[in-house]
Amino acid sequence: MSLLAAEGIHSFYGDVQALWDVSFEVDAGEIVTLIGANGAGKSTLLKTVAGLLAPRRGRVVLDGRDVAGEPAYRLVERGLVLIPEARQLWPTMTVRENLEMGAYSRAARPERAKSLERVLAMFPVLEKRARQNAGTLSGGEQQMCAIGRGLMARPRILLLDEPALGLAPKLVREVFAALKEIRAAGVTLLLVEQNVPHALALADRAYVLESGRVTRTGPCTELSRDPRVREEFLGIASI
Amino acid sequence: MSKILGVLADSLLAGGLYATMAYGLAVIYGVMRIINLAHAGFLMLGAYATLFLFTRFHIDPFVSLAVVLPAFFLIGVALYLAVVRRLPRSGATPSMESLLLLFGLWLVLQNLAYAIWGGDTQSILTGYTMKSISFGGVRVGVPLVLVFAASAMSLLVLTLFLKRTYVGKAIRAVTANRDAALISGVNADRISATAFGLGTAFAAMAGTLMSTLYAFTPDFGRSFLLKAFCIIVLGGMESAAGVALGAFVLALLENVMGAYTPIPTTFQDAISFSLLVIVLVLLPQGLPRLFTRISRPAHTR
Numbered sequence: 001m002s003l004l005a006a007e008g009i010h011s012f013y014g015d016v017q018a019l020w021d022v023s024f025e026v027d028a029g030e031i032v033t034l035i036g037a038n039g040a041g042k043s044t045l046l047k048t049v050a051g052l053l054a055p056r057r058g059r060v061v062l063d064g065r066d067v068a069g070e071p072a073y074r075l076v077e078r079g080l081v082l083i084p085e086a087r088q089l090w091p092t093m094t095v096r097e098n099l100e101m102g103a104y105s106r107a108a109r110p111e112r113a114k115s116l117e118r119v120l121a122m123f124p125v126l127e128k129r130a131r132q133n134a135g136t137l138s139g140g141e142q143q144m145c146a147i148g149r150g151l152m153a154r155p156r157i158l159l160l161d162e163p164a165l166g167l168a169p170k171l172v173r174e175v176f177a178a179l180k181e182i183r184a185a186g187v188t189l190l191l192v193e194q195n196v197p198h199a200l201a202l203a204d205r206a207y208v209l210e211s212g213r214v215t216r217t218g219p220c221t222e223l224s225r226d227p228r229v230r231e232e233f234l235g236i237a238s239i
Numbered sequence: 240m241s242k243i244l245g246v247l248a249d250s251l252l253a254g255g256l257y258a259t260m261a262y263g264l265a266v267i268y269g270v271m272r273i274i275n276l277a278h279a280g281f282l283m284l285g286a287y288a289t290l291f292l293f294t295r296f297h298i299d300p301f302v303s304l305a306v307v308l309p310a311f312f313l314i315g316v317a318l319y320l321a322v323v324r325r326l327p328r329s330g331a332t333p334s335m336e337s338l339l340l341l342f343g344l345w346l347v348l349q350n351l352a353y354a355i356w357g358g359d360t361q362s363i364l365t366g367y368t369m370k371s372i373s374f375g376g377v378r379v380g381v382p383l384v385l386v387f388a389a390s391a392m393s394l395l396v397l398t399l400f401l402k403r404t405y406v407g408k409a410i411r412a413v414t415a416n417r418d419a420a421l422i423s424g425v426n427a428d429r430i431s432a433t434a435f436g437l438g439t440a441f442a443a444m445a446g447t448l449m450s451t452l453y454a455f456t457p458d459f460g461r462s463f464l465l466k467a468f469c470i471i472v473l474g475g476m477e478s479a480a481g482v483a484l485g486a487f488v489l490a491l492l493e494n495v496m497g498a499y500t501p502i503p504t505t506f507q508d509a510i511s512f513s514l515l516v517i518v519l520v521l522l523p524q525g526l527p528r529l530f531t532r533i534s535r536p537a538h539t540r
Binding site: 051052092097153 | 405408409411412415416418419420421422423424425426427428478
């Protein structure tokens with residue numbers, strides 16, 4: 001049984017349908033990536049799975065239980081945590097407060113001090129910035145703070161929405177190194193990423209999303225040889 | 240010189256009261272993006288509750304806060320659970336349904352007060368109502384000083400609550416970014432109930448404090464609601480300090496106009512509304528944003 005699965009998801013923004021019959025699954029310990037062009041529905045899918053958007057039809061199955069339509073905070077308690085697009089930190093709260101709020105859920109709160117120690121060990125720069133407002137951080141630091149906040153919730157599965165967006169190449173490498181470290185600690189990852197070469201290099205399996213539908217899936221090694229994927233996402237023309 | 244000091248003292252004292260009154264509106268708007276039009280109704284009921292405790296049990300108005308605050312907190316929570324949570328979720332702006340519901344609630348509260356107490360003007364006269372004391376040549380009424388002390392203390396406790404406790408931080412988190420709070424495990428529904436209780440309690444507290452200064456009828460509170468709007472537009476909603484700043488600016492403007500211009504005090508409401516319009520046009524994000532804009536270069540935002 002997979003840790004997380006979506007089965008036939010249809011999602012809407014108001015009256016506009018964004019996802020058509022989307023299914024995927026993630027096994028415990030895997031890194032799975034969702035790739036696709038801008039507007040393909042990747043963020044919508046993550047929001048639906050994380051409980052920020054209720055699907056019109058379909059099931060979201062976590063540990064064998066349908067959790068579609070449950071509010072996000074309850075999924076956090078079950079160990080499913082989203083690190084959203086554009087970080088969504090609280091800019092007028094300090095870095096420390098942002099991190100501490102990550103451990104708000106009943107399950108994570110008793111472990112707060114230990115989690116904080118771990119996060120600060122992973123991202124030492126956050127320790128230096130602890131008393132600053134999160135709004136004053138650089139883009140890379142904000143991303144680390146957002147990942148740190150997600151880890152404070154003690155996730156079993158972490159959903160990441162474009163963690164490398166807008167970062168300099170050196171920082172992109174740092175973020176991906178952090179993701180490897182997180183996986184090594186036993187956390188399952190579902191990654192949405194525009195940076196397809198990096199995503200395919202890191203993940204075990206990938207799903208390709210086009211106009212709100214899953215069009216292709218398979219192990220990353222296979223997909224990165226697929227001529228259409230190479231042409232569309234890796235910028236390599238097939239001969 | 241002493242006239243300036245007098246104006247400043249009056250502004251500071253009135254500002255404390257205004258801040259208490261406006262914070263109730265600010266916390267509800269911040270967490271739920273709902274404008275509590277029933278705010279004035281709770282303010283009025285707070286005054287009547289204090290009157291009731293004063294005439295029936297001879298409880299001093301300031302002591303009655305120990306009853307009024309928890310009672311109205313619970314009323315607010317109950318009201319949220321029974322009615323307000325059923326409203327369709329407001330997006331960035333308050334929904335028409337929420338405005339209608341809370342406006343209707345205000346009318347119900349007003350008419351409830353008419354039914355119970357009638358329309359006569361009420362006032363609370365204590366042994367210190369007419370007394371005044373002087374600070375360095377500036378004479379101020381004892382009730383006003385006590386009102387300020389109670390307001391300042393409540394805002395201090397509130398600030399500590401928002402800064403130090405988990406629930407307080409969650410209120411700030413939901414205010415600043417609701418989705419971010421949800422994905423951090425915050426039960427936004429529970430926080431909304433808490434915020435509605437807190438807002439109701441602060442409205443009633445302002446009513447209690449005002450009952451020691453002004454006479455009141457079931458219509459009481461309308462002009463204060465308008466002032467509260469003005470204050471939260473000026474001061475923003477994210478901190479008690481911002482609200483206090485907005486409150487002081489409004490009180491200062493009113494007092495300066497009263498002392499140095501021939502504008503009669505009956506035009507005070509016109510002052511707050513003119514200020515509201517000016518601020519919305521020139522400084523739509525309020526005073527605190529102006530400061531952050533100055534102290535922080537644009538590219539880091």
